[in-house]
Amino acid sequence: MELLAFNPLVKDLSRAWSLLHDAIHLIPRATLRSLDREDQQHILGKLTGLTSLAISVSLEISRSPLEALQLQELSRSITNGQLLDYRTDISDLMEEYPTLAKEFDSLRQTLDSPVPSSSTESSDTSKGKLLQILEQQAIIGRKNKAAQDLDNILFQIRQKPGFKNFLREESEEYFLSAAQEGPIVVLNVSKLRSDAILVTKAQVTSIALSDLSHDSMMKYFDNSKEIRVSENNEVKRELLEWLWTGAVRPVLRNLGFYPTPNLKKVGSLPRIWWIGVGLMAKAPIHVA
Template sequence: MLRSPLDQLHSSYPDLATQLKSTSTQLHTHSFDTQSIPPVTSESMTPEQVGQQRRRLASEYHSLLAQTRQLPGFESFLQPVKANELICAVRNGPVVVLNCHTGRCDALVIMPGHDQIVHLPLASFTEHKARLARSQLDASLGKKGLRQRGVKSTNQISYEEGFERMLATLWNDIVQPVLCHLGFLSRIYNYAISSYIPNLTALLASTPTQLTHSCRVLAIGQANTPGQSRLPGTTKELAHVKAHMHNKAEYLQLIDSHATTAAVLDAMAQHDWIHLACHASQNVKDPIKSGFHLHDGTLDLSAINRRSFKNKGLAFLSACQTATGDENLPDEAIHLASGMLMTGYCSVIATMWSVDDRDAPFVADKVYAQLMKDGTLGNGEAGRALHHGVARLREKVGEKKFGRWVPYIHIGS
């Protein structure tokens, strides 16, 4: 998680968190390098002194842990969440956990109101098939020019055979067996509204909220970002967002030169929702350096996380590859969308690759229309609104234009 338990402790008890982090770092370092302990004299410490120092640090660490677990809200600090607590987080529909290993692949199905986890072997799927599907996807996206948001030429968005082969593999070997187990058949989007979570803990923290006139919505638009390609569609996109907020919520937009990193960060602290229509980039080597390209630089997750936002609502990331992780770490939720979830937003809409600049305003219009109609957030409403918006886009462009409607995903509650 980008927002670790230690970050949460620091928000409430900064001195204790600093002590715990310092002791933990020293203990970890001394466990691997017996010569790294600063000498108490001009000479190096003896092995006996090293052992005494390590035992002292271990005792101090466990004492600080015990002290932390006496505090309200931190009773289970740095302990795994119990399985029965995670199962209780499943409320609005089945949750399917996929596990792909060299030796086998399986699905774990958790049903609302049930205290048992169902194990479903996926005998037809293999790690090799997963890697092949990823390669087919990358090849298709590369040929179509879908690695950067912007205006696409017609031939770039045309149907690619490799894309359909990849989707067929996922359907035949993973999705269909799961849906058959659940009693569903045919096309998945006729039966399921897909939402993703980095882990079940994300559902535990969700609290449904009513959309009222006091709700504050921030929209960021960058049609002309220095050093980036133009995004003319963002102007229309923000016009749609503004129209839907009229008489429904407080609305502020920062566009082009007004959308500096400092201004946006300060505005985020004052607003409940955020809509980002701009370029973005992932840093797979250092995920907290992933960020959004604004007028004067990149607003990264590290800067957002330092603000310790709490109880935020929707983050709509209408940017480039905001839900794309590291291809070498496919199981790690280290993308921008997951990062926004961990920084305090309960619900995130993002894309797995860059979208057509003409499609983004269309989807945003449909999503916000549905959200304003529902009037609530945090109980699956954002996922349903996105499902509705993507369905309208699919009807408009055609089912075979996978590259245009497939990338949109919802993460969170």
């Protein structure tokens, strides 16, 4: 998917961003709540790289860093729990609208219930296999109905005062409040460009990381997309220097935590939360 931005037929990056934006929002439709967990994870595995590319295209066409961050957080929520929308805490909803909250909770429990495996003792005979297939189809049918009902309940909830953005993209206030104890840095590398999205308690900004190229990153990953394991200290040092030069140092300078010609001395350093997108999630950023 990262090749999309470099395909000569794709010249309208604004259109590409629109498609990527819609694709991320449609992931829950591809990973239906009625599917079992293994099937959901298999489908999500096929979408690797989608979020990273969406962030890069978003920043390339000068969309706001907040929009890019919202896409990243939405995608993270989806991949970590097939949209945390039916695993989230609903205490506020329960307090304000208990009937809707109970319906929502009942539906998500239905969707979370497993579909019986076909490898059971009852499937030893043809009749047993037929009964099991019918049982599975009935459960899947109930799950599909529950998924449709859940969409309807979500629509009703979002019509209520104070719940307009219930289980949708997080607001700017949400991200700023998350950075009260220290900045949050999201690192993204794709074939199109590399960036750091910086979240402080005052604003969401971004900086381009020109020395953190995709090609140089791939030198440190093997074919299974894991960090290359090496006993060679020189290779390890090279990786850490690459991360320091390309990502950590420019971020610290931008945040005012590293001396520059105009800033000779810095004060006490706060905690920084580093978040990598895609392959960068596996990079030893904290060590650098």
